[in-house]
Amino acid sequence: PKTLLSHLDIKHTSHKKLAPFLKGFEKDGILKLKDVRGELLIFSVDTKHPALVEAIKWGWKTVGAEERKEKEREKEGTADGSTKEILVEEVWFSDANTDGFFEACGESAPHYPLSSLRPLLNKYVTGHNLQHPTNPKFVVLDEVLSRALLRKGENEKEFVGRDELVDRLSGNMKGMWRVGGTGNFKKLPLHPVNVQTKTRQGRKVVTLITGFEPFGIDPETLSEELRKRCASSTSVSPCVEKPKQLEVMVQGSQIKAVTTLLLELGLPKKWIKVSESSVKGKGAGKTLNLNLTTADDVRLGAWFVAADSFYQKHLRLAPPFKGDSANLKEKRETLASLLPTALQDHPTILFFHGNAMTRAFHLRTRLYSTLSSRLNANVLAIDYRGFGNSEGVPSEQGLLLDARAAWDWLIENGAKEADITVVGQSLGT
Structure with missing residues (x-):
């Protein structure tokens, strides 16, 4: 419609659900969709479609424009000192x-x-x-x-x-x-604020924030601001694992919104720990959690995802048949022990992510799954220094050392140079 609305609620339209809404755009030629393992994914957008061109004329905002405005706001905040960083x-x-x-x-x-x-x-x-x-x-x-x-x-x-x-x-x-x-x-240690996503009640994803008390961040302020920004329900309650601590919950995967707000509240990036536990496509034993060490002795967090056919053949644990040993699972080999074989039998994609978020960002984990199944390739994804659970402080020289450490790790563990494809996203290019 040629009207500027503050928001649209699909539930209150004739579409009722997101899938029919997107398929309507596909029918009009605006989107190209694909169903991947029950998930409807957007593969492309026709930015030159008349409907989109017309929409821009009516003042609708684009993602790029919003990102540019956000960067301008950050620069202004830094220039006038309006965001005072918490001293830790x-x-x-x-x-x-x-x-x-x-x-x-x-x-x-x-x-x-x-x-x-x-x-x-x-x-x-x-x-x-x-x-x-x-x-x-x-x-x-x-x-x-x-x-x-x-x-x-x-x-x-x-x-x-x-x-x-x-x-x-x-x-x-x-x-x-x-x-x-x-x-x-x-007395040390002082733990960072933990921001993580979890799946509850089937496929319902929530974002949980804990550990903010030592930094003087008010949970009610955090909850109320997230409710406005994310247009989602929020709550404050005792943490299940540590009842003496409070936990702020916001509906949906809201990692970016939460980290942005914490930074605006003055929390240094070093003291924000992001983790996503609602990752799909990671079968039991298919992904190896790694720590790589760079030439300047910085430890990097990384994941190695095995090619899907390799996983199905060597690692997937089928339900035991009657008469099988009760210790069948213990006797099966692990990805760590079969790593050289996986690298020799399949090509490997070395993935370097963009400037925002970490290797655990949900859209990236979906990409790892797609690459391992569609291309039948292994995937090595790292977090640069200062990102995710990696040590150190980000820098241009550090980025090069991080990339080199990932490449060297693949070669040292049996990969051939000709079998490695480097894929970069934004900063990773």
């Missing part, structure tokens, strides 16, 4: 074993951020000539370092790896956290 401090207090080290360094601060420990260690090692004489990856221990770095039962150690220094020193200190810059410090 993680610091380490010296203990009896480490006091001597800080005194030797001429330091007397009440506490230290983790980033300050490595420069102090490097300065001490260089100043006291403690580099290993034949292997620069190791450091010789003097009396001060032995007391500061060694754990119980390690008194006989004469040297340790240079890459262990910070972990060992901080491990012998008291890790504490504080939010807001005032008040008393509390």
